Amino acid sequence: MKDLAVRLAALDADAGAALRVIAYFDGLAENKAGLQAIVRGAAVLAGCPARLDDRSRRVRVRVDPAGRAAPDPSAADERWMGMAVVPDASAILWLERIGEPGPVEAMILERAAGAARAVLDRTRGRAPAEDPALVELIVDASASPEVRRQAATSMRLSESDRFRAAALPTGPQVFPAEATPGIAGRPGPGPAAASPGLPASPATPRAGIGPAVAPLDLPASYAAARIALRFAADGTAEDPGPKVVRHEDLGGLALLADLPDSADVPDLRALEHAAAAGPWVLSTLHAFAEASSLRAAATASRLHHSSFQDRIAQAEHLLGWPIRDPHGRLRLQLALALRRLRRHPST
Amino acid sequence: MTTTLPPPPFDPELGAALTALADLIPPSLDADLLAAMRSGAALALPTEEDLRRGGTFQVEERVVPGLSGDPDITLLICTPTAPTGALGCVYHTHGGGMVLGDRRIGVVEMLDWAEQYNLVVVSVEYRLAPETPHPGPIDDCYAGLLWTAEHADELGFDRSRMILAGGSAGGGLAAALALRARDQNGPDLLGQMLIYPMLDDRNDTPSARQMAGLGIWDRNANEFGWTALLGEARGGPDVSPYAAPARATDLADLPPAFIDVGSAETFRDEDVAYASRIWQAGGRAELHVWPGGFHGFDGLAPTAQLSHDAREARVRWLNRLFNG
Numbered sequence: 082m083k084d085l086a087v088r089l090a091a092l093d094a095d096a097g098a099a100l101r102v103i104a105y106f107d108g109l110a111e112n113k114a115g116l117q118a119i120v121r122g123a124a125v126l127a128g129c130p131a132r133l134d135d136r137s138r139r140v141r142v143r144v145d146p147a148g149r150a151a152p153d154p155s156a157a158d159e160r161w162m163g164m165a166v167v168p169d170a171s172a173i174l175w176l177e178r179i180g181e182p183g184p185v186e187a188m189i190l191e192r193a194a195g196a197a198r199a200v201l202d203r204t205r206g207r208a209p210a211e212d213p214a215l216v217e218l219i220v221d222a223s224a225s226p227e228v229r230r231q232a233a234t235s236m237r238l239s240e241s242d243r244f245r246a247a248a249l250p251t252g253p254q255v256f257p258a259e260a261t262p263g264i265a266g267r268p269g270p271g272p273a274a275a276s277p278g279l280p281a282s283p284a285t286p287r288a289g290i291g292p293a294v295a296p297l298d299l300p301a302s303y304a305a306a307r308i309a310l311r312f313a314a315d316g317t318a319e320d321p322g323p324k325v326v327r328h329e330d331l332g333g334l335a336l337l338a339d340l341p342d343s344a345d346v347p348d349l350r351a352l353e354h355a356a357a358a359g360p361w362v363l364s365t366l367h368a369f370a371e372a373s374s375l376r377a378a379a380t381a382s383r384l385h386h387s388s389f390q391d392r393i394a395q396a397e398h399l400l401g402w403p404i405r406d407p408h409g410r411l412r413l414q415l416a417l418a419l420r421r422l423r424r425h426p427s428t
Numbered sequence: 429m430t431t432t433l434p435p436p437p438f439d440p441e442l443g444a445a446l447t448a449l450a451d452l453i454p455p456s457l458d459a460d461l462l463a464a465m466r467s468g469a470a471l472a473l474p475t476e477e478d479l480r481r482g483g484t485f486q487v488e489e490r491v492v493p494g495l496s497g498d499p500d501i502t503l504l505i506c507t508p509t510a511p512t513g514a515l516g517c518v519y520h521t522h523g524g525g526m527v528l529g530d531r532r533i534g535v536v537e538m539l540d541w542a543e544q545y546n547l548v549v550v551s552v553e554y555r556l557a558p559e560t561p562h563p564g565p566i567d568d569c570y571a572g573l574l575w576t577a578e579h580a581d582e583l584g585f586d587r588s589r590m591i592l593a594g595g596s597a598g599g600g601l602a603a604a605l606a607l608r609a610r611d612q613n614g615p616d617l618l619g620q621m622l623i624y625p626m627l628d629d630r631n632d633t634p635s636a637r638q639m640a641g642l643g644i645w646d647r648n649a650n651e652f653g654w655t656a657l658l659g660e661a662r663g664g665p666d667v668s669p670y671a672a673p674a675r676a677t678d679l680a681d682l683p684p685a686f687i688d689v690g691s692a693e694t695f696r697d698e699d700v701a702y703a704s705r706i707w708q709a710g711g712r713a714e715l716h717v718w719p720g721g722f723h724g725f726d727g728l729a730p731t732a733q734l735s736h737d738a739r740e741a742r743v744r745w746l747n748r749l750f751n752g
Contacts, residue, residue, distance in 0.1 A: 101448040108444030118441045125731040148731025254715065 099188045102126055106192035116200050120144045120174070123193040127176045127186055132157065133197055135172035137257055140201075161282040164190040165196045169247050169256040169287050170325070183355045213252065219296065220246050220253045220303035233296040243293040248310040249286050253303050258293035287313040287425075290327040305329075311425045318360050320424055322417070323350035330421060334418055342426055348416040349423070350401075354398035361401065365392045369404065370414050433638040435691045439720030445644065445729035453641055453728070462527055466514055473532045476482060479506055484543060491745035495567045502553040503572050504531040506539060507584065511546040515553035516589030516618070516750060518542065519576055520551040521569050521605070523596030523724075525626070525645065525653035527557050532695075532728075534595050545750045548585045550576045554601070557656035562671040562728040565657070569610055569625065570603050589750065591619040595646070596724060597653065599625025603673035603702070608681050619685040619749045621742065624689045624723055625699060627664050628674035629654040633697035643692055643722035650694050674698050679705045683714040686745045690721025716741050 085412055105126065109119055116133060124131035124144040132143035134157055145151040162182045166172035174194045176186060201250070216223050219232040236255070245259035260316050290307030291302030305328035312331060314322030327337060340346075356363045364380065372378035379389035393405065403409040438446060446453070454461065468624045479487045485506040491650065495502050508515065518541060522533040531553040538549045554568035573592075580587035594602035599622040605619045631650050640647040653673075661667055669676035685706055689699040703715035718725070720736050726735035 104450070105444045105448035108447035109440055112438065112440035112443045114440030118444075121731065121733070124446070146731075148733070148736060237612070323429075336745065 098185050098281050100304070102185060102188045102192055106189075106196045109115050110196045113203075114196070115201075115204075116142050116197060117144065119149065119196045119200065121148045123146065123174065123176060127178065130177040131193070132173065132175045132177065133166065134175070135201065137171040138201065162186055162193075164194040165325075166194045166201065168249060168288055169254055169257060169290075172197070172201065173255050179181050184210070205259060211331055216255050218252050218334060219255060220299045222300035222301075222304070226297060229299070230295055238296040242296075243316050244299060244300050244302070245293050246291040246306045247288065248289040248303060248306035250310075251286065253306070255299060257333060266403055270329075286324070287315065288325045290325065292329050305335075307427070308335055311347070311422050312428060313336055313425070314421055316422075318364060320421065322371075322421060332413075335416055337415070338420060338427070340419075340422070342423060346413055346416075346419055349419045351400050351402075352413075352416040352420055355396060358399050362396055365389070365396055366400075366404075366413060367417065369393060369396075370410065370417055375405070434499065435638045435642055438643070438692050438722060439718075439725075439732070439734050441486055441732040442720060442722060442725050442729055442734060449728070451738060454542060455644055455646040457525065457645075458653045459529075459652075460629070462652075463529055468741075472709065473530070474536050479504075479532070479535065481510060481538065481539065481543075483548075485509060491574065491639050493634065495571045495656070496664065498564070498567055498571065499555075501568045501572055503576065504535065504551040504553070505547075505583065506542065506549040506551075508548070509544060509572075510544055512706075513546045514589065515546050515585040516710075517548045517550060517576065517585040517587075518591050518593050518621075519573055520549060521554070521594035521598040521601035521607075522565050523594065523598040523623075523626075524556070525566060525649065526597045526600075526657045527653055528750065529541075529556075534598060537739070538593060541746055542740070544743065545746055548583050548638075550583075556651070558659075559624050562657050562668065565653075566608070566670050569605055570614070573605055573609065573615065581586070586744070588616065589618055590615065591621060591746075591749065592617055592624070593621035595623035595727075598627045599623050600673060603627060603685075604670045605684070606685075606718055607673055607676055608670050610681055613666060619680070619684045619686065619745075621697070622685055622687045622702075622744070623742070624674075624693065624695050625687065625702070626650070626653070626695060627672060627702055628637055628698040629658055629667050629672040630674070631663065633694075633701075635696035636694045636751060639692060639694050644728070645694055645723040647694055678709065680709040680711060682706060682709075683712050684749065686742065688716040688718065688741065690723060690725055691717050691719050692721060693723040714745055722741060 085238055105122055109122060120131050120133050120142045121144040124146050125148050128146050130143060130145050130151060134141055143151050143153050161181045162176040162178055163173050166174055174190060174197055175214050176190065177190060182190060215232045215236050217237065244255050245258050247254040249254065287310060289306040291306035294302045309326040309328040313326045314320045314323065316324045368378040368382045369375065371379055375390065376386055379386045382389055397403055403410060404413045442719045445637050452544055457548050472573045476487055480486060486509050490505060491500045493504055518537050518538050520532055520535060522529045533549040534551060535551050541547060542549050552569050552572035555567045557565065577587060577590065589677060592602040592605050602620050603622050606617060609617060611613055631647060631654060636647045636650065646700060658671060667675050685703065687699050687703045689696050700715065700717060703713045706713040716738065721734055729735055
């Protein structure tokens, strides 16, 4: 009975839309649908073109909102809504729409990226670099260069190419340098580009990314990645911040990682004291520290400018130092960085 | 039949769409559900503005006589305002299981064809079962067809370029119109587009049994629709081919038929059989069985790959018919 049901294409942001999005992508996964169907689902449900760019596997899929394949050789716009399909962000699912994803868009991104990840794992095989034993070897500084050279050969890592090591809570990964690691799927220069409003998928693990190096220098890249991992946040209310951090974006902040965990830092104590006052304190301070202006921080926190300003004043009172001047702001950023280091000790 | 046949799987995208909309589209139908569906929430009808397409079509409604003694019927007529060639006509009978819907259901796809092939779209408002049992609905459709053919000059189309089209129950009505026009010296027809047509009141094919309780318009819903139309006579020995075209013993000398159907729907086997019997009678038919398609899949999930493919196949057939 054609036309007798509400069309899938007519889905909008009603109360049930998010549930339908979940059911749709679960259905695709259950029926073992392919990448084209998943990207099509994202495009149709979001009502804008969607694309999957997987640089490491050289897969490019782009579909328009009518569900038709619409290849486009141009690069993705980094202002689009995106989500990493794999932790190293070498594969990203994009909705070609600029701005912060709303709840339905965030749900589409998360579910489509999850479904695409399952397909990539199932059909394309894991990239050679994901063999855990070989990866452990090639980033191991104590392994002899000869052993690491053999590992590079087995992983088909060419000596003339550049690679990055990534440190995840579960262990190391290696991926091609041209794959741009991003924050919750959004490629960007690092912590400063973190977008507080971008919902990070709970499925996206914390990660630190090392510099691009030749295969035999991967132990150094991994050492840097492990430091960067300590600056990566859980992305939760207790630990706000970017889930993916590149070591080269840390600059001098990286030196803080050398501090002994027992070092007494009064500003850190003050920050913990302020954080204990309520869950809004950390999120407010984080938003303020990361944003380019008070107004931008208010927008990112989805608060009115004046209410946000009230919160800042209250937070300053709790901290015991002003944060609206450059020096106070630097103290705040350092305290936040130190707090993250304490939460994520070196292992 | 004591064994249960496993159903063919749904196409992945279509299965996902069904899952996502499961609460909105029960596979079966009964009197209570019918009343709820008629009250309108599930019907996505195009507005007159939609039909005009920004002036591409002139939209009018004509009230024309029913068959002898029957009430007048309304025809929805959409005429291209700037055709690029001689006009033809698609005479449309809407779907809805014989019990649901109105003349605007399914017309949007006809307008796509009309834009491409310079067609006047005429869609008939026939009376529905169970309030009007057989032969009321097909009589209304036939009366509208006769009037349309007789008024070809007034409507501005070339009477040698007229086709029938309909989906689901409308596909069954279109098939019945083709039989009746052949038998009663009715208008010449260039073709019949039977979109997953509802053809067989016996409702006892393997596909009907396999898909019971699954997909859309299952065996139970089908029994409900046919019983509304035929009452006690459903499935018995005395059903007219103008009610259930699968009952026709002679399928020779019919206009070329296009038939499509999903592999995962009640109508699969009766539609495949109808195409086969047309060939066996020396006729012309094109048959598409879309793997994993449920009933009306292209309407429910128009963006799915299989839906695009199915709709493109219809257009390619029209292209051969009108431009071949």
